Amino acid sequence: MEQAKQVGVLFICMGNICRSPTAHAVFRKQVKEAGLVDKINIDSAGTHAYHIGNPPDSRSIETAANRDILMADLRARKVEFSDFYEFDYLLVMDDHNHQLxxxxxxxxxxxxxxxxxxxxxxxxxxxxxxPYYGGPQGFEQVFDMVEIACANLLAHIRQQQGW
Incomplete structure (x- = not known):
């Protein structure tokens, strides 16, 4: 039996070291806990090439670790034209990223x-x-927002797919 195409989710911010890898890691954990790893392809990317190949910001990694979320394995990359065909959802973090x-x-x-x-x-x-230029509270705020949005996104995808 042929396996159905995975649902692709790409999170996008500017440098792909704070917000988008945070969403990537949070969503990856939620998808794993839901038992849907084989059904959803998750990635993150940046609109700028500042940090290609680098891990997420250490403050993001630390905030994630405090919430039992792993993200040190992620590496920054730039959004590519092909992403529009590989991913069903390209989720941006702000107006500037949306425009780009x-x-x-x-x-x-x-x-x-x-x-x-x-x-x-x-x-x-x-x-x-x-949160890049701010203090630790900015990273906590981002995680709080992202956790809510990712949970709702997962519920939306499950409803759309009939899972």
Whole structure:
């Protein structure tokens, strides 16, 4: 029997070292706990090439570890044109990333692009703030927002797929 195509989820921020790998790691844990690892392909990328090949920011890794989430294995990469065909969901963290991603992508595939926080209306904002230049509380805030959005995203995908 042929296995159905995996649902692809790509999280996108600017440098792919804070927000998008946080979402990647949080969602990966939630998907694993739901027993859906073989059904969902998860990745993260940045709109800029600042940190290609680097692990996430050490503050993100530390915040994740405090929540029993592993992310030190992730490595930054840049969004590519082919991502629009590989991933069903391209989830951006803010307006600037949204603009850059929609400029990159083919017009017929732009329906795949949305804001991560579209899946978390209860957070009351559209943009996930970039914690890079702030203190530890910014990383905690990002994790709180991302955990809510990822849980809602997973529920949405499960409903769409009938899982």
């Amino acid at each position: 991603v929609t400029e990159l992508g083919p017009r017929e595939e732009l329906h795949r692009v949305s804001y991560l926080l579209d899946f978390a209306p209860e957070v009351g904002r559209k943009d996930v703030p970039d």
